[in-house]
Amino acid sequence: MRILVFNAGSSSLKFGVFEGARGEGGETRQLVKGAFERFREGACAFALEIDGVAERGEAPHGDLGAAIAAVPGVLAQHGIDGIEAVGHRIVHGGAEFATPAVLDAPTLARIEALTPLAPLHNPANLHAVRLAQAVWPDLPQVGVFDTAFHLTNPPRVYSYAVPAAWREAGLRRFGFHGTSHKYVAERAAQALGQPLARLRIISVHLGNGASVCAINLGKSFESSMGLTALEGLVMGTRSGDVDPGAFGYLQRQLGLGIEEIEQALYSDSGLKGLTGSSDMRDVEDRAAAGDAAAQMAINLYAHRARKYIGAYAAGMGGVDAVVFTGGIGENSASMRRRICDGLDFMGLRLDFDRNQSVDLAGRAAPQIQSYGARVAVLVTETAEQLQIAREVAAHLSRPEAEVRPIPVAVSGRHVHLAEDSLKALFGPEYALTIAKQLRQPGNWAANERVTLVGPKGRLENVAILGPLRRRTQIEVSRTDSFALGIDAPVRDSGDLDGTPTVRLIGPHGQLDTDGLIVAARHVHMHPDDAQAMGLEDGQMVSVRIGQGERALTFGHTKIRIQPNAFTEMHIDTDEANASGIGPNWVGEVIEMEAHLGA
Numbered sequence: 029m030r031i032l033v034f035n036a037g038s039s040s041l042k043f044g045v046f047e048g049a050r051g052e053g054g055e056t057r058q059l060v061k062g063a064f065e066r067f068r069e070g071a072c073a074f075a076l077e078i079d080g081v082a083e084r085g086e087a088p089h090g091d092l093g094a095a096i097a098a099v100p101g102v103l104a105q106h107g108i109d110g111i112e113a114v115g116h117r118i119v120h121g122g123a124e125f126a127t128p129a130v131l132d133a134p135t136l137a138r139i140e141a142l143t144p145l146a147p148l149h150n151p152a153n154l155h156a157v158r159l160a161q162a163v164w165p166d167l168p169q170v171g172v173f174d175t176a177f178h179l180t181n182p183p184r185v186y187s188y189a190v191p192a193a194w195r196e197a198g199l200r201r202f203g204f205h206g207t208s209h210k211y212v213a214e215r216a217a218q219a220l221g222q223p224l225a226r227l228r229i230i231s232v233h234l235g236n237g238a239s240v241c242a243i244n245l246g247k248s249f250e251s252s253m254g255l256t257a258l259e260g261l262v263m264g265t266r267s268g269d270v271d272p273g274a275f276g277y278l279q280r281q282l283g284l285g286i287e288e289i290e291q292a293l294y295s296d297s298g299l300k301g302l303t304g305s306s307d308m309r310d311v312e313d314r315a316a317a318g319d320a321a322a323q324m325a326i327n328l329y330a331h332r333a334r335k336y337i338g339a340y341a342a343g344m345g346g347v348d349a350v351v352f353t354g355g356i357g358e359n360s361a362s363m364r365r366r367i368c369d370g371l372d373f374m375g376l377r378l379d380f381d382r383n384q385s386v387d388l389a390g391r392a393a394p395q396i397q398s399y400g401a402r403v404a405v406l407v408t409e410t411a412e413q414l415q416i417a418r419e420v421a422a423h424l425s426r427p428e429a430e431v432r433p434i435p436v437a438v439s440g441r442h443v444h445l446a447e448d449s450l451k452a453l454f455g456p457e458y459a460l461t462i463a464k465q466l467r468q469p470g471n472w473a474a475n476e477r478v479t480l481v482g483p484k485g486r487l488e489n490v491a492i493l494g495p496l497r498r499r500t501q502i503e504v505s506r507t508d509s510f511a512l513g514i515d516a517p518v519r520d521s522g523d524l525d526g527t528p529t530v531r532l533i534g535p536h537g538q539l540d541t542d543g544l545i546v547a548a549r550h551v552h553m554h555p556d557d558a559q560a561m562g563l564e565d566g567q568m569v570s571v572r573i574g575q576g577e578r579a580l581t582f583g584h585t586k587i588r589i590q591p592n593a594f595t596e597m598h599i600d601t602d603e604a605n606a607s608g609i610g611p612n613w614v615g616e617v618i619e620m621e622a623h624l625g626a
């Protein structure tokens with residue numbers, strides 16, 4: 029499938045033509061790489077690469093519209109035809125777009141509504157879509173969103189600690205450059221010869237916009253950009269982190285209005301605010317010539333990036349690889365060195381020569397850490413356009429999702445024990461005995477039972493499920509939690525930090541342990557079912573159960589894909605009673621929610 033991709037910014041239009049295999053897994057090849065940059069009165073810079081032959085020069089296009097209109101001519105001149113779809117980078121998709129989307133009128137209206145959150149980017153992105161629709165009215169136009177990759181961030185990462193009314197109005201962190209971070213992380217895993225799902229990666233994208241992303245076991249965990257693309261690193265013209273207290277101060281001291289302040293933070297800050305130039309090459313040249321402001325700017329830039337690398341290593345509890353990308357990350361050996369300086373304490377150390385001699389030709393992703401360093405450091409070209417092409421091809425050729433009934437299982441209250449708890453409750457040498465195998469392979473119910481005690485009451489004869497786990501977890505219904513007199517939070521299995529304590533009593537002894545939760549409803553799913561139904565791991569869905577008078581649709585149900593899973597929805601007794609469920613009932617996924625679960 030031949031795809032034309034646009035990445036439209038306020039001062040540049042990058043484009044590419046790709047030959048992508050239909051469906052997942054196929055190789056996507058770039059046929060054309062082009063850019064119109066630095067728009068000014070009636071002119072811009074032009075670069076084109078086809079079949080390894082590069083040309084550079086000036087072009088007579090002063091703005092985005094003129095540049096897009098020129099693309100069909102450029103392609104025709106080089107004999108490139110047969111375009112089947114147009115892919116667009118859309119920077120802000122809010123919490124609404126977890127996957128690529130065909131850009132029909134209602135979708136464009138939803139993106140338009142997000143413009144205030146990305147004033148530098150979404151208007152140019154949408155402008156490109158409208159122009160491309162006019163030039164190629166018969167081709168599907170598909171948007172791929174910078175924000176989508178980050179929708180797996182957990183609530184503690186994406187929330188701001190602000191009043192409830194603001195949060196309800198949509199104030200939260202999103203994160204950007206998602207297509208770049210995703211591509212770069214996959215490329216790094218490939219270069220390291222390890223599965224992405226086993227790596228903790230920090231991707232450092234340093235272009236005009238810049239952001240750091242923590243990718244924990246294949247999923248975005250945190251991005252340094254927030255509600256907008258202003259938060260985080262120092263950028264070409266954007267400030268990155270500034271104390272929000274500055275707004276009031278500037279208003280009172282300098283009499284500045286909100287719009288003036290915002291305009292300055294987006295367009296007159298960052299490297300430009302510090303040195304007068306937004307271009308790192310200029311800043312580095314000036315610093316080398318002894319300019320003190322440029323030297324300070326470089327130090328500030330590096331310090332901010334280094335701080336985020338440390339923070340994200342802490343956030344993930346470690347890091348296996350750091351990857352540099354973007355115009356600065358790919359080209360500036362000195363900036364990579366400055367950022368990594370002083371990180372030896374966490375096992376991150378560059379090799380001077382490897383860092384100096386990075387060569388990215390042929391899509392290489394060289395490693396530049398010193399020999400024996402614990403953390404791998406890589407450099408790779410970002411390929412936002414390539415990644416967009418891949419996602420567009422996969423989106424347009426995905427099979428029609430099939431509806432498959434999902435058996436529903438009701439989980440009564442139960443306990444998973446850790447070894448120390450087993451010893452405390454049943455004695456040091458005790459081993460649990462299996463009463464019955466459960467449908468999830470490897471899981472079983474034990475013959476043994478325990479008692480739960482809270483300030484208000486006790487629950488006797490509570491089942492124990494094996495095998496033993498790393499941490500003791502006690503799953504009860506909301507009704508049970510009232511009976512115990514302990515307010516248990518709704519949590520995913522294993523997410524036990526900050527959970528309340530309950531007393532467990534066994535035949536040998538008793539203990540007080542945290543880990544009391546109301547289990548969040550979820551669907552265990554076999555990968556084959558997930559593929560047939562078009563579902564991803566972590567995806568949230570709505571499931572309808574039953575048809576009778578108590579038929580109920582359960583929203584916010586998480587899909588959990590595991591290699592050997594028996595496909596089955598798990599709800600607790602309160603949920604089962606509310607839906608009037610009987611034996612052998614099945615549910616049906618009726619809606620995919622845009623939001624990916626943590």
Ligand SMILES: Nc1ncnc2c1ncn2[C@@H]1O[C@H](COP(=O)(O)OP(=O)(O)O)[C@@H](O)[C@H]1O
Nearest residue numbers: 234235236237306307308309354355356359360
């Ligand atoms: N050799 C180089 N040394 C230092 N900085 C460079 C070099 N080449 C490009 N850059 C910088 O990369 C930045 C642009 O990055 P890029 O990823 O192309 O931007 P965009 O975010 O617009 O895609 C500019 O600051 C530019 O100066």
Ligand SMILES: CC(=O)OP(=O)(O)O
Nearest residue numbers: 204205235236237257
């Ligand atoms: C989101 C963002 O900052 O994008 P860019 O780097 O293209 O400005």
Ligand SMILES: [Mg+2]
Nearest residue numbers: 235236237354
């Ligand atoms: Mg960029």
